[in-house]
Amino acid sequence: DTGVSQNPRHKITKRGQNVTFRCDPISEHNRLYWYRQTLGQGPEFLTYFQNEAQLEKSRLLSDRFSAERPKGSFSTLEIQRTEQGDSAMYLCASGKGASEAFFGQGTRLTVV
Amino acid sequence: AQSVAQPEDQVNVAEGNPLTVKCTYSVSGNPYLFWYVQYPNRGLQFLLKYITGDNLVKGSYGFEAEFNKSQTSFHLKKPSALVSDSALYFCAVRDTSGTYKYIFGTGTRLKVLA
Numbered sequence: 001d002t003g004v005s006q007n008p009r010h011k012i013t014k015r016g017q018n019v020t021f022r023c024d025p026i027s028e029h030n031r032l033y034w035y036r037q038t039l040g041q042g043p044e045f046l047t048y049f050q051n052e053a054q055l056e057k058s059r060l061l062s063d064r065f066s067a068e069r070p071k072g073s074f075s076t077l078e079i080q081r082t083e084q085g086d087s088a089m090y091l092c093a094s095g096k097g098a099s100e101a102f103f104g105q106g107t108r109l110t111v112v
Numbered sequence: 113a114q115s116v117a118q119p120e121d122q123v124n125v126a127e128g129n130p131l132t133v134k135c136t137y138s139v140s141g142n143p144y145l146f147w148y149v150q151y152p153n154r155g156l157q158f159l160l161k162y163i164t165g166d167n168l169v170k171g172s173y174g175f176e177a178e179f180n181k182s183q184t185s186f187h188l189k190k191p192s193a194l195v196s197d198s199a200l201y202f203c204a205v206r207d208t209s210g211t212y213k214y215i216f217g218t219g220t221r222l223k224v225l226a
Contacts (some may be wrong), residue, residue, distance in 0.1 A: 004155075031212060042202055042216035043156070056211040091155055093214075098163070100146060101214060103155035 002026060004104035006092050012110045013082055020078045021107045025094030032075050033101060034067055035091040036060075043091055049075060082111045114139045116203045118217035125193045126225050133188040133220045135203030144206040145186045146214065147177055149199045156202065162186060173197070193224045 005024040013019050025032050030051050035043035046065070048056045051072035064082075069075040079086055089108050093101040116137045125131045137143055144163055148156040160171025167179045177188045188201060203217045 006155075033213065040219075042218045043214075045213050045215070048211045048213050050211075056213060093156075095212065098144075100158045100161050102158065103148070105155040106153075108153070 004092055004094050004102050006090075006104035006107050008107060009105065010108050010110075012112060015084060015111055016081055018078065018080045019082060019109065020076050021090055021092075021109075023075045023077070023092030023094075023104060025074070025092070026096075026102060029094035029096045029102075030072065031095040031101070032069055033093040033095075034075070034077050035093065037089040037091055037106070038087075046077075046090075079109075082109075084111045087111045114205050114207055114215055116145075116205050116215060116217040118201075118203055118220045120220050121218075122221045122223065124223045124225060127195055128192050131190050131193045131197070131222065131224070133201050133203075133222060135186045135188065135217060136184050137186060137203075137205050138184065139205055139208070141208050143179075143186075144208065145177075145179065146204040146206065147171065147175070147186075147188050148202045148204060148216075150202065150219075151199050159188070159201075193222075195224045195226050198222055198224045 007022045032049040034046040037043045047067045049069040064080045067077045089106045091106045093103040095101040146161045147159040150156050160169050162169050162179045170176045200219050202219050204214045207213045
């Protein structure tokens, strides 16, 4: 499969716990994005990487959120001290040059 | 600030009839416009894009979109709807300031009735 891969697909965690999600982009893609989507809403931009550099981070992203993309390959999104309001679908996308972004199937987070 | 608006939360159409899902945009500079579709519990799938060139853009699964600069619109169309087209459709504009981030509308749920 040469698409964007996200793991895990589902995560249930207790409030206050830390969680980490992984995204493996399409191999030749230098752009990588993280989005958050809640029920009935469009995806909201969280952060953007070009290669290993994090070039933009949304003001929606609190200090509890951090993302990395070591060596410009896979990326991780960590949420510390999860809250119920963090429950959402977290989407990763990748792209190259001026091409469209390709999305993974997402990680659904439920905080109980 | 760049933005897109999808004025309809839901569109119902009978199978075999033409469908239109509306999108208007607000950008500074030339717009890069996209349509994505989302099926339940899935990520977004790319349908089509407008970067430059012909105002009528053809995409996947028989969909097309018409770019209208004077009306700042990019409506999604299909001549004959299928029940399997029922899904959530998102219009997006790509930021041109350097990060290439995508700004999405709130989505339109399309229901095609048999």
